[in-house]
Amino acid sequence: MLRRLCVHTAAMIAAASFAPAAHAQPAPEAEFAITSEVPTLAELDAQVRLLVATPAPDAVKAAQLEGGSRAVVVPKMVYRIGFFRPPRGSSAVTGPETHDGDRHTAIINASRQGAPTVRIEAEWRRIDGRWKLASKSLCNGIKTLGLPIPCNFE
DSSP states (O other), X not given: OHHHHHHXXXXXXXXXXXXXXXXXXXXXXXXXOOOSSSOOHHHHHHHHHHHHHSOXXXXXXXXXXXXXXXXXXXXXXXXXXXTTSTTTEEEEEEEEEEEETTEEEEEEEEEEXXXXXXXXXXXXXXXXXXXXXXXXXXXXXXXHHTOSOOOOOO
């Protein structure tokens, strides 16, 4: 009886230790924005990972896209399929890069198990001081991946 009481008490303490706080802070991705004059590859990579490798809310993903909420269907589908996130795949933004005022380009490399790496030439546009993945880049991705999504958010 005493042993059961000790085990039960230990389990309750452990559960309380790992319980979320009543006033949890918002998730860090909720405030993600690239606002630098010229975005870095690390910033662009973090944005792409937020879009395709996390279950971030639609509003968070929409804030990263030129097409806003109309374009969220693309990263949501890529996330659900799971091609470019662990454990089946990954993504990385690499050069070569170009920069011209409010436009920046780089390459999104997406890999999945058993398939060759997909390279998508991507463009970001600075809109209201924030770098957002351009709609034409999403359309390139739709075409490259063969997704059944109409590209009607440009």
